Amino acid sequence: MRALLPHTQATWPLHDIAASRELEKAALQQRPAHQLIEQAGAAVARLAMALVPHGRSAVVLAGPGNNGGDALIAARWLAARGWRLQVYRFGPEPAAGSDAAHALRAAVDAGLEIRRGLPTVDGHPSPGSSAASGSGLIAGAPPAPIDLWIDGLLGLGAHRAPEGDIAAAIRLANRHPAPTLAIDLPSGLHADTGQTCGADTIRADHTLSLLTLKPGLVTGEGRAYAGRLWFDDLGVTPSPATAHWVGLDALTEWHQQHPRGATSHKGRQGDVVVLGGAPGMRGAAWLAATAALTAGAGRVYAALPDDDGQPWPARPELMHWPAQRWRQPQAWRDAVVVCGCGGDTGILPWLDAVLHEARHLVVDADGLNLVADDEALRKRLAARRSHGLQTMLTPHPLEAARLLGLAGAAAIQSDRLAAAKALAERFDCTVVLKGSGTVIASPGHLPDINSSGSPALATAGTGDVLAGWAGGLWAQAPDAEAHTVARTAVLWHGAAAQDHAGPLRAADLIEAMGALRRA
Numbered sequence: 032m033r034a035l036l037p038h039t040q041a042t043w044p045l046h047d048i049a050a051s052r053e054l055e056k057a058a059l060q061q062r063p064a065h066q067l068i069e070q071a072g073a074a075v076a077r078l079a080m081a082l083v084p085h086g087r088s089a090v091v092l093a094g095p096g097n098n099g100g101d102a103l104i105a106a107r108w109l110a111a112r113g114w115r116l117q118v119y120r121f122g123p124e125p126a127a128g129s130d131a132a133h134a135l136r137a138a139v140d141a142g143l144e145i146r147r148g149l150p151t152v153d154g155h156p157s158p159g160s161s162a163a164s165g166s167g168l169i170a171g172a173p174p175a176p177i178d179l180w181i182d183g184l185l186g187l188g189a190h191r192a193p194e195g196d197i198a199a200a201i202r203l204a205n206r207h208p209a210p211t212l213a214i215d216l217p218s219g220l221h222a223d224t225g226q227t228c229g230a231d232t233i234r235a236d237h238t239l240s241l242l243t244l245k246p247g248l249v250t251g252e253g254r255a256y257a258g259r260l261w262f263d264d265l266g267v268t269p270s271p272a273t274a275h276w277v278g279l280d281a282l283t284e285w286h287q288q289h290p291r292g293a294t295s296h297k298g299r300q301g302d303v304v305v306l307g308g309a310p311g312m313r314g315a316a317w318l319a320a321t322a323a324l325t326a327g328a329g330r331v332y333a334a335l336p337d338d339d340g341q342p343w344p345a346r347p348e349l350m351h352w353p354a355q356r357w358r359q360p361q362a363w364r365d366a367v368v369v370c371g372c373g374g375d376t377g378i379l380p381w382l383d384a385v386l387h388e389a390r391h392l393v394v395d396a397d398g399l400n401l402v403a404d405d406e407a408l409r410k411r412l413a414a415r416r417s418h419g420l421q422t423m424l425t426p427h428p429l430e431a432a433r434l435l436g437l438a439g440a441a442a443i444q445s446d447r448l449a450a451a452k453a454l455a456e457r458f459d460c461t462v463v464l465k466g467s468g469t470v471i472a473s474p475g476h477l478p479d480i481n482s483s484g485s486p487a488l489a490t491a492g493t494g495d496v497l498a499g500w501a502g503g504l505w506a507q508a509p510d511a512e513a514h515t516v517a518r519t520a521v522l523w524h525g526a527a528a529q530d531h532a533g534p535l536r537a538a539d540l541i542e543a544m545g546a547l548r549r550a
């Protein structure tokens with residue numbers, strides 16, 4: 032069993048529902064009946080004991096499927112170690128011969144009292160309870176305080192809004208101050224999308240993902256509901272992943288593969304041109320350009336619409352880019368162009384040329400919106416790869432929706448992995464779909480979900496920093512795949528913010544990212 036959050040050093044394979052079901056099926060065929068679910072329940076009990084070492088009392092919520100089966104087996108183990116348990120079961124009787132039926136039978140045989148209805152909380156019948164107040168494991172014993180809730184209501188099979196007693200039990204656990212350990216998934220969270228199935232979802236303090244790590248735990252709303260993440264593969268060799276959860280090892284790999292040579296000079300570190308920063312939005316271009324510089328690019332230019340030639344505040348290293356230079360593609364087609372970044376419509380005159388010529392192009396913010404609004408530009412973008420040109424798009428969900436012609440961000444958030452893959456296919460390029468659990472998707476690649484980052488990044492300008500940083504890395508490694516550059520930049524960006532308390536100003540983020548390299 033491994034603790035994965037808040038920091039994961041390693042990159043982990045992720046398996047969606049279909050792949051998890053396949054793996055479970057194969058593992059079940061290779062093992063004696065009910066062995067796998069026994070292992071799963073024992074793993075839950077072990078974690079429960081580790082989490083509350085002095086705990087002696089838990090409420091166990093067991094749903095109708097095998098997630099409930101895991102919970103009943105865990106309850107058996109805990110009872111055998113002297114825990115006082117209130118065990119509640121929800122839903123119909125399990126099918127004869129199923130793992131869930133085995134777990135129920137074994138729990139009853141072990142003398143556990145399995146109750147229906149809603150739990151008694153610290154001796155008081157819960158509001159709306161449809162059952163008489165419970166006494167716990169031992170009939171007649173006084174109600175004990177609760178040290179832990181074990182959530183085995185719904186797991187991989189959750190596909191519709193919890194209702195009735197299941198929904199009420201979720202609300203009860205969420206309201207209660209004792210911590211909750213969710214089995215496999217917080218009940219009500221969708222394993223593939225990380226979206227809630229309805230209004231009631233367990234807000235877990237800990238989640239123990241079993242057999243496979245599910246993408247829904249690490250993107251969308253997953254991080255908000257899963258709490259600290261744990262993983263136990265139950266000794267089963269994983270099948271090929273459907274995505275990866277990228278850990279800090281990918282950053283180490285980048286540093287090893289791209290050392291700054293002892294004899295390096297600025298001419299070898301590549302050029303970046305930031306096209307953006309319309310009047311009133313100069314700061315966005317300043318942030319992107321400063322990020323590219325701090326990432327290590329040799330020369331960084333800012334191509335500002337209506338450039339007034341004023342020097343940059345506190346950043347004399349940045350150079351101005353005369354507009355007429357766009358007319359000479361030979362002067363810039365080998366640079367990385369980072370396009371968007373507060374450019375408003377001022378970048379429009381050059382956008383077509385940039386899409387047509389730039390060998391390495393990062394498109395962010397206003398660049399994305401301008402492309403979304405113009406069919407000719409969309410076609411130009413989609414054709415780039417066939418001309419040997421590489422592109423990285425860095426949309427937030429609303430920009431992604433505009434690019435896909437969808438009504439709003441919710442249409443993207445409902446399945447972030449699918450949306451990122453669709454965008455990557457549509458425009459034949461690498462897509463960085465920002466948000467909690469940023470998704471990196473490229474044609475011919477398994478998608479990656481970033482593991483680093485924190486709410487500290489939810490401030491103005493951090494997107495400009497990401498685009499600029501990606502450009503800066505790419506300038507130094509022009510042969511690297513866009514996907515690898517994107518994954519590295521996103522990981523770096525998040526890692527620098529990881530332990531920051533409170534909001535992180537974008538300019539400070541650049542400094543933190545620079546410091547991370549030196550660390």
Ligand SMILES: NC(=O)C1=CN([C@@H]2O[C@H](COP(=O)(O)OP(=O)(O)OC[C@H]3O[C@@H](n4cnc5c(N)ncnc54)[C@H](OP(=O)(O)O)[C@@H]3O)[C@@H](O)[C@H]2O)[C@@H](O)CC1
Nearest residue numbers: 067068071096097098185186187188189190191192193215
């Ligand atoms: N077998 C093994 O060895 C291993 C099993 N493992 C464990 O099994 C879990 C998957 O088990 P599972 O497939 O039985 O799915 P699970 O989520 O328990 O429940 C499905 C049931 O819930 C019902 N249901 C769905 N939504 C509902 C709602 N909103 N409100 C009410 N009911 C709802 C649904 O009914 P339906 O909607 O289809 O009518 C169906 O009856 C997995 O997460 C892991 O914990 C692992 O430990 C590895 C080893």
Ligand SMILES: [K+]
Nearest residue numbers: 182185216218
């Ligand atoms: K659960």
